[in-house]
Amino acid sequence: MILINHFRCPCCHGSQYRTSIFDVSEKNPSGAKCIFCKSIMSFDGANTIKENTLAPQPN
Numbered sequence: 001m002i003l004i005n006h007f008r009c010p011c012c013h014g015s016q017y018r019t020s021i022f023d024v025s026e027k028n029p030s031g032a033k034c035i036f037c038k039s040i041m042s043f044d045g046a047n048t049i050k051e052n053t054l055a056p057q058p059n
């Protein structure tokens with residue numbers, strides 16, 4: 001099991017984000033959004049992680 005907490009904003013390249021169940025969508029299965037520009041966060045790093053390995057954040 002891989003803990004997924006390495007996101008990076010594709011817009012402002014920030015690494016700080018919030019997760020919200022209201023932001024969960026097909027493109028954003030973890031509901032993570034940049035706290036600065038509200039863009040959907042994308043995975044940071046070379047490893048490709050399958051979407052179906054994502055677990056919902058309890059907050």
Ligand SMILES: [Zn+2]
Nearest residue numbers: 009012034037
């Ligand atoms: Zn951003």
